[in-house]
Amino acid sequence: MKVVVCVKQIPDPADPGELDPETKTLKRDVKLILDESDSYGVEMALQLVDDAGDGEVHLVSMVPKNEVSGLRTALAMGAASATLISDECLSGSDALGTAKVLAKAIAAQEPDLVLSGTESSDGYTGTVPAQIAELLGLPSVTFAKEISIEGSTAKVKRQTEAGYDDVECPLPAVVSVTAGVVEPRYPSFKGIMAAKNKPVEELTVEALGLDPANVGWAGSRQDIIDIAAAPVREAGEIIEDEGDAHERIVAFLDELKVL
Amino acid sequence: MGLDKIWVFAEAQGDSVASISLEILAKAREIADTVEVFMSGDGDDHAEELGDHGATTVYATGDLDGSLQGSAVASAVAAGIDSGDFDLPDAFILGTTQDGRDVAGRLSVKLDAPVITNVVDLELDGDALVGTEPVFGGSTNVKTRFTSDKVAIFLVRPKSFEAESVGGAEADVEDLDVPDLGAAGGAKITDSFAEETEGPRLDEAAIVVSGGRGMGEKDAFSMIEDLAKILGAAPGATRAIVDSGWVPYSYQVGQTGKVVKPTVYIASGISGATQHLVGMKGSKNIIAINKDSEAPIFAVADLGIIGDVHKVMPKLIEALNNR
Structure with a gap:
């Protein structure tokens, strides 16, 4: 079974960077890491391939400036190989542009299953999995908390507002995996060493057969007309508990007349 | 026009x-x-x-x-x-x-x-x-x-x-x-399951009582449930403790969970990661209890208690029970 996992390399959320006021795109001169949201998809893919007894996990990712550090993390976890679409014209890509690029790279792999996170930790549009599926003419199940493969069918528990749905889906299919549903493995030392030599194919947008005008900032067909600090809440009353803080809470709730 | x-x-x-x-x-x-x-x-x-x-x-x-x-x-x-x-x-x-x-x-x-x-x-x-x-x-x-x-x-x-x-x-x-x-x-739903819930819906409740990693362990979440019950509130949670399996996803408040705007939001043992803040900072009044005085949650709190949730919460529950 061949599983392709979409992974995003993002600035460390602990140091999220800022928008460049000139270009209105994210400043990306920081080291990129594997988006934690995607580590669940990688782990799920590795487990499914293990369960199937044979097959491999291939990664697809896109960046403006051939960053690979996040990809290497996923390779160190156990993915076999990767496609990296690296092109400066990808800077400022929106969800649809991203999906167009990833879908092209995925199609070349002829996978049985495509996995992704439900949304990235930095852009969090949550539309890319459905867009990839539509571009590839595939069925999709988003927000999966459990996946099992039986023959040529994926059985998925899909998270809903109220609980979950059991969903059956013929393969090939696109499935997005919610965070926290599996425990992503830590790369072993052996894995980290092996990852250095795993094949990463680097492609430009034109090599994929796409027009650079349809991706990146140009392809997003959007204009940012304003960037402003969000209104800040007024500072509140902060007290140290001396054993009677609960009384202050009760009084506060009383003032609000909610008791 | x-x-x-x-x-x-x-x-x-x-x-x-x-x-x-x-x-x-x-x-x-x-x-x-x-x-x-x-x-x-x-x-x-x-x-x-x-x-x-x-x-x-x-x-x-x-x-x-x-x-x-x-x-x-x-x-x-x-x-x-x-x-x-x-x-x-x-x-x-x-x-x-x-x-x-x-x-x-x-x-x-x-x-x-x-x-x-x-x-x-x-x-x-x-x-x-x-x-x-x-x-x-x-x-x-x-x-x-x-x-x-x-x-x-x-x-x-x-x-x-x-x-x-x-x-x-x-x-x-x-x-x-x-x-x-x-x-x-090709994808078909074959069955649907709903989590059992009591009390008001999380995204409609006038009061929400939420717990985070600072509660220490899963069992301590019962304090959140108890306080919620007394206040007629809905219990909520951070992504961290949902991911850890303490409570189901339906409890999750934040970017990948529910957005809530109750009259009162009580954040207990929640540090205030941005992922969580975007789901609750529209609340009209925010009470935060956390032992770390540097926790970002205090920046949005109307009433912030720097203290141990394991000491403050039981007394709060008892005081409200005695009313």
Whole structure:
């Protein structure tokens, strides 16, 4: 079974960077890491391939400036190989542009299953999995908390507002995996060493057969007309508990007349 | 001057229309002369409520026989546009929900139209719609507009607008034909399960009591449940403890969970990661209990208690029980 996992390399959320006021795109001169949201998809893919007894996990990712550090993390976890679409014209890509690029790279792999996170930790549009599926003419199940493969069918528990749905889906299919549903493995030392030599194919947008005008900032067909600090809440009353803080809470709730 | 027409994707929640859909209707009605609704299921079940909230027409697919809404609704809308049955609207607005994102994603490909996501406000600038989206955990607001002539697709976050009944007449119900979906429509729901819940709904409760990693261990979450019960509140949780399996996802408040705006939000053992803050900082009053005086939650708290939740919470529960 061949599983392709979409992974995003993002600035460390602990140091999220800022928008460049000139270009209105994210400043990306920081080291990129594997988006934690995607580590669940990688782990799920590795487990499914293990369960199937044979097959491999291939990664697809896109960046403006051939960053690979996040990809290497996923390779160190156990993915076999990767496609990296690296092109400066990808800077400022929106969800649809991203999906167009990833879908092209995925199609070349002829996978049985495509996995992704439900949304990235930095852009969090949550539309890319459905867009990839539509571009590839595939069925999709988003927000999966459990996946099992039986023959040529994926059985998925899909998270809903109220609980979950059991969903059956013929393969090939696109499935997005919610965070926290599996425990992503830590790369072993052996894995980290092996990852250095795993094949990463680097492609430009034109090599994929796409027009650079349809991706990146140009392809997003959007204009940012304003960037402003969000209104800040007024500072509140902060007290140290001396054993009677609960009384202050009760009084506060009383003032609000909610008791 | 407003826009001519806006389409809204509506979702059902049990027998009613989901709150997010009614919230979008309120905004759509404010900025456009005509608001039409697209949804799956039986339109007649919801025509009265949707009309009351300002929709004139409901295009409904009927029972999807287990198909997920994404492919079915997007294909039906696109087919209606292609065949000339529909005049294009100025915008198509959906909620940032599981199915809303599926429909928007699929439709954006079919129409080659970009999507503006995570919108918390919409305004008219001339005859263009401008969306406001929070970035960097809500510290910065970005305003975006489309530059293409495609249908403007917006995904709106829950609780961005207030639903409002305007006493409109029952909406007309029209069939929305779903074309053959081919392989793309292959996913089928075979069974549905709902979590057992007591008390008010998390996203509707006047008071929310939430716990985070600072509660220490799973068993300590019972204090959250106890306090919630006394206050008639809904219990909530951070993504960290949902991911750790302490409580189900339905408890989760934050970017990937529910957005809540209660009268009072009590954050107990919650440090205030941006992921969590975006889901609750619209609360009218925020009480935070955390032993780390540097915790970011205190920056949004109206009343902050620097202290051990294991000491403060039991006394608070006892004091309220004795009233």
